Amino acid sequence: DICTLRRGDHCMVAAKVVRAICPLLDYVTGWLSRYDVCCVYHHFVILHDVSYLDENGIPRTAAGEIVELLEHTNTVRESIAIVHAMSGGQLLRTPMCLGKFLFDKAQCQRVALADYGDMPCIFRIVRKLSDEDRGEIMARAQTLLDMKPAYNVFGHNCEHTVNAVCRGEAISPQVPVVLRDLARLSIRGFVLLGSALLSKAAGCAQSCGGSRAPGLGGRPFGVAALMCTAVGCATLALPALARYRGARESIEEHRRLAVVDPDAAATLLRTELARAFVVGGGGAAAFVLAALTVHRRA
Known part of the structure; x- marks a missing residue:
């Protein structure tokens, strides 16, 4: 139940590089993840308590604001837009900008939880957290958002980021x-x-x-x-x-x-x-x- 998610919760969804391109593929990949066919997962941390779903199915807080999450990633569309902006629209600069982009291809950013509304399964890491624990997680999340750390698939991927926020230790057992x-x-x-x-x-x-x-x-x-x-x-x-x-x-x-x-x-x-x-x-x-x-x- 989405409405049981609270700030500081460590969540996962099936990961794929074409997320947000094809909703049907998102849905199929999500179901495959339930049976461990998909062995790679994308990690994020919830930033607000989910109070209810509005008439459009968008998770909102008790104050009516859109629930957000912290993640370290980009979609394909966002990546294309970033490379285009880096090259200034000049075709000859695109290969150089693409190479530079690949060394830091993702951003640590706030995203609406509703962006994952087409995923049939959102997994939550079960942990007992006090309000004090959740407050510390939010503080670490804000620190990372301010720092904007570089992305590295082996040394600092989405799982490293979320574990650094939720546990204070940047580890990635998934690697x-x-x-x-x-x-x-x-x-x-x-x-x-x-x-x-x-x-x-x-x-x-x-x-x-x-x-x-x-x-x-x-x-x-x-x-x-x-x-x-x-x-x-x-x-x-x-x-x-x-x-x-x-x-x-x-x-x-x-x-x-x-x-x-x-x-x-x-x-x-x-x-x-x-x-x-x-x-x-x-x-x-x-x-x-x-x-x-x-x-x-x-």
């Missing part, structure tokens, strides 16, 4: 997660390639080399190809199971501390189980289908 996922994706690609090569070798051995090894043919290559497929499936299924286990422990801990009530904890557990099934099971099934397709073509 190593993304690098880890890229490594896993590379492993799956190499495994699929190896499986294809082994399948082709098995076919060649059966057609022209079987006489040298009666009763064996290309079986060793086929077994190796199956092992490669199993490894690829494991890189999808095992992380999903590990994530579910970690999420279950975290939910139980939050329930024990009364951060979430038992009904909400049960709902979260069911959601995490469904996510593990969709991401782990669905991903493994898709990998097997891809491997079978490669084997048949080989």
